[in-house]
Amino acid sequence: MKRRDLIRSAGLGLAASAVAAPAIAQSAPKVQWRLTSSVPKVLDAIFGANELVSKYVSEATDGRFVIQNFAAGEIVPGLQALDAVQNGTVEVAQTPLYYYTGKDPTFACFTTMPFGLNARQQNAWYYHGGGRELQDAFLVKYNLVGFLGGNTGTQMGGWFRKEVKDLSDFKGLKFRIGGIAGQVVAKLGVVPQQIAPGDIYAALEKGTIDACEWVGPYDDEKLGFVKVAPYYYYPGWWDGGPTMNVVVNRGKWNELPRPYQAIFEAATAYANADMLAKYDARNPAALRRLVGAGAQLRPFPQSFLDASWTATNELYAELSAKNAEFKKVIDALIAFRNEEYLWWQVGEYPYDGYMIRARSRG
Incomplete structure (x- = not known):
């Protein structure tokens, strides 16, 4: 006899229904x-x-x-x-x-x-x-x-139609980069552009913009940026x-x-x-393919990174002076960041640094 029939024969059909559902x-x-x-x-x-x-x-x-x-x-x-x-x-x-x-x-x-x-x-x-x-x-x-x-x-710094070697090369550059990061680079003479993901490639291909940032190798490969802007910069300090x-x-x-x-x-x-x-x-294999397709990897110039750090902290101070809610949140975030890097400095970074050097040595 099946279990359901056995239960029903015992007069427990209603209970069985409740248990089964x-x-x-x-x-x-x-x-x-x-x-x-x-x-x-x-x-x-x-x-x-x-x-x-x-x-x-x-x-x-x-x-x-x-x-x-x-x-x-x-x-x-x-x-x-x-x-x-x-x-x-x-x-x-x-x-x-x-x-x-x-x-x-x-x-x-x-x-x-x-x-x-x-x-x-x-x-x-x-x-x-x-x-x-x-x-x-x-x-x-x-x-x-x-x-x-x-x-x-952490994302890449983006795709550039021309090589940038110094801070001066960023002045007047039309860069698809949005939000707070756009306000930071504007302090350095960059002309930030906020463009939806589906429209970035066409703008880059036509020269409406000189550079764009999106995500990283896996997604950037799908959007085909390497075909129209060969210089691929890192790191995306605005997208850690x-x-x-x-x-x-x-x-x-x-x-x-x-x-x-x-x-x-x-x-x-x-x-x-x-x-x-x-x-x-997925990013490692995609990065290899992009380099094979002509992407030229470049670190951002140190002068650009240092100027961006300074401009970032200036902007945070300006926004905090005008917006109490922003100040409350950014102060909490920065305090947390600084405490986190106390641990990263001791644990994560030394380990990763050693493993990267070991890999380079073969």
Whole structure:
């Protein structure tokens, strides 16, 4: 006799029915959200994080909580993703908050800052260093709830049509670089341009811009920048550990059953870790291919790095004098950064430095 028949024959059919059904399915409503991203689908390591979140949310709720994913431009342009969530056009967006420094420079602190935190430090600050509490307090006035949804790791400095050998070579240079970093380089005579990811290649090819920064080898290869700008500079000092933020309409978030909220948060945390792992795994081979295709690797001139460091600290002081909320967040972030590098100086950096030298020796 089958187990189900045995239970029913004992007069426990009703109880068996309750046991057999997943607990969440008994009281869980059907919820369907739309997510808009700031990136095109071709950037699969970033856009793929949305698909992971949707997959785990759906599986954990037995298909009752569904999130449909849309790339930049399918519902709204990539640089309007946050606004679409804020006004309720969609429920959720995957977008770097530093795209919205025109609203308030404080947004940038929760993605990445020039000479800020690396990826591990960014996670540490968010989860255990007070960053999440600061973000929650900031986003509430925009009707948003925020989560970490990925990290690329330290990015490259970008692609340049012409070689830059000294600080003077940057004056007048039209550089696709957004947010706070754009304000920093503007102090050095650069003309910053904020252009959505899908439009960068055309602008570089036509000469509308002289240089661009995007992410790193894996994504940059997909966008084909090596074909039109052969000089590939590093490091991206403005993107030491850039977060791909996920923002949810606060009203829609509050409507979710608590189990759904927990599932969504767990799914974004997994996607956050998975994205960084993908880039760490895929960047080395992509860098080799780019060099094989003609990319000429160059470190930024020391004069440019030093001037950028000075300009960054000047800008932080200027913004802090005008914006108390920015001052509160950037002071906390810098204090955390300085404490972190006390450990990095002793543990992480000596180990990595030795291993890099050992590799060079063969």
